[in-house]
Amino acid sequence: MLTFGVEEEFLLVGPDGHLAGVAPAVLRHVREDPRIKPEQLTSQVEAATSVCTRLEELRAELVGLRGRIADAADLVGVRLLAVGVPPLDAHPGGEPTGGGRYKEVRGGVPAGSAPNGTCACHVHVGVPDRRLGTEVLGRLRPWLPVLLGMTVNSPIRAGLDTGWGSARYRLQSTAPTGRPAEWWTHPEDADREVCGLAGSGPRGQVLPGDCVARLSPRYPTLEVRLADTSLTVEDSLLLAAVVRALVLTLIDDVRQGRPPEPPVARAHVDLLEAARYGLLPRPLADEAFTSLAEVVPQLHERIRGALRALGDEEAVAAGLERLRRLGTGAERQRDLRAVSGSGRAFVEQLADASLVVPARS
Numbered sequence: 001m002l003t004f005g006v007e008e009e010f011l012l013v014g015p016d017g018h019l020a021g022v023a024p025a026v027l028r029h030v031r032e033d034p035r036i037k038p039e040q041l042t043s044q045v046e047a048a049t050s051v052c053t054r055l056e057e058l059r060a061e062l063v064g065l066r067g068r069i070a071d072a073a074d075l076v077g078v079r080l081l082a083v084g085v086p087p088l089d090a091h092p093g094g095e096p097t098g099g100g101r102y103k104e105v106r107g108g109v110p111a112g113s114a115p116n117g118t119c120a121c122h123v124h125v126g127v128p129d130r131r132l133g134t135e136v137l138g139r140l141r142p143w144l145p146v147l148l149g150m151t152v153n154s155p156i157r158a159g160l161d162t163g164w165g166s167a168r169y170r171l172q173s174t175a176p177t178g179r180p181a182e183w184w185t186h187p188e189d190a191d192r193e194v195c196g197l198a199g200s201g202p203r204g205q206v207l208p209g210d211c212v213a214r215l216s217p218r219y220p221t222l223e224v225r226l227a228d229t230s231l232t233v234e235d236s237l238l239l240a241a242v243v244r245a246l247v248l249t250l251i252d253d254v255r256q257g258r259p260p261e262p263p264v265a266r267a268h269v270d271l272l273e274a275a276r277y278g279l280l281p282r283p284l285a286d287e288a289f290t291s292l293a294e295v296v297p298q299l300h301e302r303i304r305g306a307l308r309a310l311g312d313e314e315a316v317a318a319g320l321e322r323l324r325r326l327g328t329g330a331e332r333q334r335d336l337r338a339v340s341g342s343g344r345a346f347v348e349q350l351a352d353a354s355l356v357v358p359a360r361s
Helices: 023-028 055-076 100-108 130-151 167-172 187-197 233-256 267-277 292-302 304-310 313-326 329-340 344-354
Strands: 004-013 036-038 044-048 079-081 120-126 213-215 221-228
Touching: 004 055, 004 233, 004 344, 023 036, 023 044, 023 055, 036 055, 044 055, 055 079, 055 233, 079 344, 120 233, 130 187, 130 213, 130 221, 130 233, 130 267, 130 292, 167 221, 167 267, 221 233, 233 292, 233 304, 233 313, 292 304, 292 313, 304 313, 329 344
Parallel strands: none
Antiparallel strands: 004 044, 004 079, 004 120, 036 044, 120 221, 213 221
């Protein structure tokens, strides 16, 4: 039973729908909860679940954390927003968070670490050892675009449709570490590469977009870090369950000596296309092109055995059907905007959607 956990980053917006740099005041109301932390800017907060073993346990943590932050935000007169980029603002809001690792990162590589007000969802899966984790990391590469395509949730920025499902990923991809991990053979190679990209800073320094998937430098986990913050807890649960089952599947492949999938020649380009189109058909694609929506069933079939072993088969089947029926977060954002316009009413609907409690499977 592989352990897993989720980190979600959120925006704080005022009554006018624009970013509000009040995170210190919000955090004062939840300071007894170590799972809720500051993020790069004072218009952001982060929630990190405990280490979980069951999907229902993770569900309860995600719902509880969003609720606690939302209650604290309400006391300050702002709202929590679970989207990848600020919908009404063209520039980051608030001030850079002082002290700690953020000050360290900004001092190490200022050009690549300028806060840009984006929010991501990170899934952490426990791996038995770093050498095995390194093998799994390489085998993840072919599946990263479909994971990103399933989770795009940042199409609207500065009141305009950017034309991207994940404008956040597009912004993050320009950072020094905003590219997919290499196929490393030894964990020492992976550590050396991450530290090299982070400049001369200490091992474990984290930059925006720090390797869309990587081994944690501090914990015995593999991290998938490429997703936008999910619009709903249901979206986060689906991503976490799929990632854990995929990691378990690939661990079994390594242990059974199965050959990996063919290497991906254009991983960075594939990820950018996933960020732009999500699961939507790509315009002017040739007949040989396989849309990511067609890859989702292939991924589901690939991890079916692991889902059954983990007890997540029904929950993931229901989640994928919901994704097929309702669309990605980006598609739902565009639907809301078509009804409410691109101003304050749109942001209010996004804030409401961010707090919808999922029905139990």
